[in-house]
Amino acid sequence: MKSFLEFFAGVGLIREGLSATGWECLLANDISEDKRDIYVKNFGEDDFLLGNIWDLISEPALVPDSVFLYTASFPCSDLSVAGSQAGLQGSASGTLNALLQILSIKTKCNTHPKVILLENVSGFLTSNNGDDVVRTVKMFNDLDYYVDIIELDAINFSAQSRPRSFLIAVESDLAQRNMEIKCSTIGANKWWEKYELYPSLRPGKIRKIIRQNESLKWGLFDIEPSKPSSMRLKDIIDQSIRTNSSLWWVDDRKTRLFDQMSQGHKIKLHGMIESQKTLYGTVYRRMRNGKSMAELRTDGFSGCLRTPKGGSSKQILVEAGGGDWKVRLLMPREYARLQGLRDSFILPENVTKGYFAMGDAVCVPIIEYIAEKILNPLYSSLAEEV
Structure with a gap:
């Protein structure tokens, strides 16, 4: 059975992507009651x-014991540019250490998973100078796992720019049969x-980590990037929100x-206004030199979605x-559609x-891509051995 456990489950978008490719969730864990409520309504x-x-x-x-896959989209607040920069020493992102301790316990009992998938912001690769x-x-190596790290951007799967890092750890025996092992195969x-x-x-930041730590157990999945999606911002707009809606400012x-716009962004906006077609763009407010600035994006994609911890975190539609x-x-x-969600x-x-x-949350089509290119072949390899 293609079974998995979903740690830091949120509202279940990793499950959404894996379920579409035949995976069964045996346990989902999260600390948020609000997210639990939505998870339960859907699953x-x-x-x-x-x-x-x-x-x-x-x-x-x-x-549960002897599950094939653990997934963990652990908190990013101590790793992101907008966060505390405390890294894995922070109280939020540091919860990854709890997962590693659970994994260690399961390994001692020989009931550990064959594969672990971690997801987080790209800042995971550079926090504390990469340490x-x-x-x-x-820590994965000490538990006899080989590791590959890839970066995937939702811009190739949906209408949102959202680069994320994915660390895939594979138990040694399975890795030897399915990965290019550095300096051995x-x-x-x-x-x-x-x-x-x-x-x-x-990208270069991942290659730099390996170059500086070549003695670690690195593996390589022989995969190609996905073909870019044709979806654009116009495709996710809720057309039921009429002109007379109170939502419009x-x-x-x-x-x-x-x-709040710079002259360059005002010129962009004027160009949109003068178009004979209906055009869409998004705006984020950002602090530039101590001043709140409104930055307009007009390339057909939204910026990276964030949680609304402040007014500037909400994305504005033009x-x-x-x-x-x-x-x-x-x-x-519309946020959900940008995450590739039904x-x-x-x-x-x-x-x-x-x-x-x-x-x-995570971009659902990215999880489907990882399942198709990496997780399903790993499981099939194990099934063939049995």
């Missing part, structure tokens, strides 16, 4: 365990030739947003053309909770 309550992951260390029996990710790889130069074949999958609020323009916030359902997925009725649910 049922039988396998959801609400609580702090640290508590599972003292109760390992709650964690955090290196320490994580070493092929020569070092050949290995690096393969490794550097697709820089978008393994009044003129004074529009003017304040316009005044609709323009035919000599006019309108402004409102992107809505949670419209039948139940979202929170509370708008703010909807933003939280989607803002720190």
Whole structure:
């Protein structure tokens, strides 16, 4: 059975992607009651365990044995550019250490998973000058796992720019049969030739980590990048929000947003307004030299979605053309579509909770890609051996 456990489950978007490719979740764990409520509405309550992951260390029996895959989209707040930069020493992102302790317990009992998939912001690769990710790889190595790290951007799967890092740890025996093991299965130069074949999958910051830590157990999946999606911002807009909706901003609020734009962004906006077609763009407010600035993006993609911890974190939609323009916030359902999520997925009725649910989630088509290219072949290899 292609079974997995979903740690830091959120509202279940890793499960959404894996379920579409034949995987069965045996346990989902998260500390958030709000996210639990949405998870249960979409997937049922039988396998959801609400609580702090640290508590599972003292109760390992709650964690099913001999499951093929663990997934962990662990908190990014101490790793992201907008966060505390505390890295894995932070109270939020440091919860990854709890998962590693659970894994250690299961390994001693020989009931550990064959594969672990970690997902986080790209800052995971650079936090504490790269020491955090290196320490994580070493811990996996000590438990007899080989590791590959890839970076995938939602911009190739949906209409959102959202680069994320994925660390895949594979038990030694399975890795030897399915990965190019550095300096053993092929020569070092050949290995690096393969490794550097697709820089978008393994950018320079990942190569730098390996170059500086060549003694670690590195493996390589022989995969190609996905073909870029044709989806654009216009495709996810909720057309049921009519012109007379109260969601559209009044003129004074529009003017304040316009005044926060640089001259270059104002010119971009004027170009949209003068178009004979309806065009869409998104705006983030950012602090530049101590001043709040409104930055307009017009390439057909939204910026990276965030949780609404402040007004600047909410993404603003601009609709323009035919000599006019309108402004409102992107809505949670539009956030969900940017994450590649089906419209039948139940979202929170509370708008703010909807933003939280989607803002720190994963892009579903990316998980489907990882399942197709990496996880399913690994499982098939194990099944063939049996």
